[in-house]
Amino acid sequence: MEASLQSNKVAGFAFFDVDDALITLNSMLSFQDYWYKTHNDPAAEAAFRQAVAKHRQPNACRVTLNRMYYQHFSGLLEADVLDTGRRWFNHMRELFPNFYNAPVLAELRAHQAAGREVVLVSGSFAGVLNPIARDLGIDRVLACSQEVKDGYYTGELLTVPMIGVGKQKALESYLVDATVAEASYAYGDDVSDIPMLALVGNPVVVGGGRIPPEQLSDLGWRVLPAA
Helix, strand or coil: CHHHHHHCCCCCEEEECHHHHHECCCHHHHHHHHHHHHCCCHHHHHHHHHHHHHHCCCCCCHHHHHHHHHHCCCCCEHHHHHHHHHHHHHHHHHHCCCCECHHHHHHHHHHHHHCCEEEEECCCCHHHHHHHHHHHCCCEEECCCEEEECCEEEEEECCCCCCCHHHHHHHHCCCCCHHHHHHCEEEEEEHHHHHHHCCCCEEEEEEEEECCHHHHHHHCCEEECCC
């Protein structure tokens, strides 16, 4: 990693949140819908949907919701999840022509053309993020790290969820000095992305609807329209 960090000292990095930012849907919930359509398990599906409904309340803690989500992977075969993630991606790309958020994708391509390394930063997981990264020619993905034992998920995370402070801490390893930070860009759509966006010289809010208007105005950051 060190060589890559040094090579980006001038160009900086471009960090992209994924769900409802780079793509126009929530990959985590969309994957679960696809999983239960292709893996018939009514009891597990009911338990998952009840848990989501319980935790997705106004002002709910996204870190708690994220941990709850991955607990429902307990006992699943990693290879099956990764394979289903690839099939989910292909299915979504065929089903939704606007899978990618066009204004955000255009900026991503511009960064690649300018020589900035693009990094995906998401509370989602490798099974759905890796196919997106491969499709866009992206080598680095910062995501939730799931514990696997004997080829099966335990339902636990190995690190803090890649949300809020989790994203902030992950970016700090890339922004090795003030020069790199000032030259870098970050894109996010949610109030929880503010700690990440605040680290770079060029923060961009996607959509703006998930940050209170008065707070968005005070921040003074560029707002990129959602698709």
